Amino acid sequence: MVQYSPVDRTFAALADPTRRLVLERLGSGSATISELAQPFGMSLTGMKKHVRVLEETQLVATEKVGRTRLCHLGPRRLDDVRMWVETYRQMVNEQLDRFGDVLDRTKGDRQ
Amino acid sequence: MVQYSPVDRTFAALADPTRRLVLERLGSGSATISELAQPFGMSLTGMKKHVRVLEETQLVATEKVGRTRLCHLGPRRLDDVRMWVETYRQMVNEQLDRFGDVLDRTKGDRQ
DNA sequence: CGAATACTGAACCATTAAGTTCAGTATTGG
DNA sequence: CCAATACTGAACTTAATGGTTCAGTATTCG
Structure with a gap:
């Protein structure tokens, strides 16, 4: 098998509709994990995983703010x-x- | 989980480097399964699977010619x-x- | 005809992905 | 301080991917 490049991982990140919707949501301003999870009726843990994938591809950047984690569009x-x-x-x-x-x-x- | 749309499947199809290289190869003309498999040192069966994914997303179209299958860029x-x-x-x-x-x-x- | 070629399908395997629950930890508000 | 909130990590389940081998079938060629 071929090893996976950043482009590969980015295409893969964008292949999930939930993640594309998260990106679109973040287009209108930052949001916490809870706020992102809520419209999908998804567990925080589940959304956290999506956010991590988006972070790894630099499509999203996050910062811990108090007990929340603020997510916004990344440099990618x-x-x-x-x-x-x-x-x-x-x-x-x-x-x-x-x-x-x-x-x-x-x-x-x-x- | 959200159900998968054509865009989802297309992003996923493009996430694999082998498949993107196959598309690039087909950009310079049609090829059989064997011809596509050879440069990757991959089994025919393996390449056939990749071609099927590309066919499902209409990125590739194929036709059976004698005992070979001719692949070329699809309408997508x-x-x-x-x-x-x-x-x-x-x-x-x-x-x-x-x-x-x-x-x-x-x-x-x-x- | 008979052997070699080119593909095909089924079965299998290992890895990853997407989600969950559950048991924490850290922060905040009263 | 204490309870509620917000996240986090580990472990688990289920399903899909990417690959293989092996046993066919169909086609071509000498």
């Missing part, structure tokens, strides 16, 4: 992920062009 | 994934702006 900008997706898009387009060529040659007409 | 354009990442980027920027505001005001309770 997803540049590598955006780059991969953009490169992929270009690749697909080139493939489509090539496929178009083949179509033109075999069928001899457009559309 | 990753538009939803790109959209999510882009929206996230804007969100982070807004957060950074807000953080600047807070700094200007010296203190600041959250919310």
Whole structure:
């Protein structure tokens, strides 16, 4: 098996809908673990685990404030992920062009 | 647990480095299962499983040709994934702006 | 025809992931 | 001080992943 890079772990972090929703929630301001867990009806421990995954990928940063833990968006900008997706898009387009060529040659007409 | 949407499955499909490399390989033209498996020193069965994941997310399409299976890039354009990442980027920027505001005001309770 | 090739499916295994509960610890408010 | 609150860690359960091997089936080639 191949070892996992930051990009791998970031894609994996984003693959969970709960975590994407947490990120969206944090887009409107910081929140504690309880506040994040509540709308999902999830245990604090469960949400804590999600937050840890998001912290490991730097998508979230946290700080202990009294007995609560404040979570907010982290420094991670997803540049590598955006780059991969953009490169992929270009690749697909080139493939489509090539496929178009083949179509033109075999069928001899457009559309 | 939340149920898994196509976006979820796509992020998960892209989380594996082997699968991303397969996609990149297919960017330069179609290939059989054997041809895809060879550079990874992986069993055909193993590669077949990866291809199935990519097929389920429409990132790859395949067709049986004689005793081989030809794989090429599928119809999936990753538009939803790109959209999510882009929206996230804007969100982070807004957060950074807000953080600047807070700094200007010296203190600041959250919310 | 018969052997080699290319894939396929089933069964298995080890690891990780997502969630839980339960038993703590630290902080706060009265 | 004491009880309630908020989190934390360990242990456990269940299911999914990523890989394997082995025993087929279908196709091609000499």
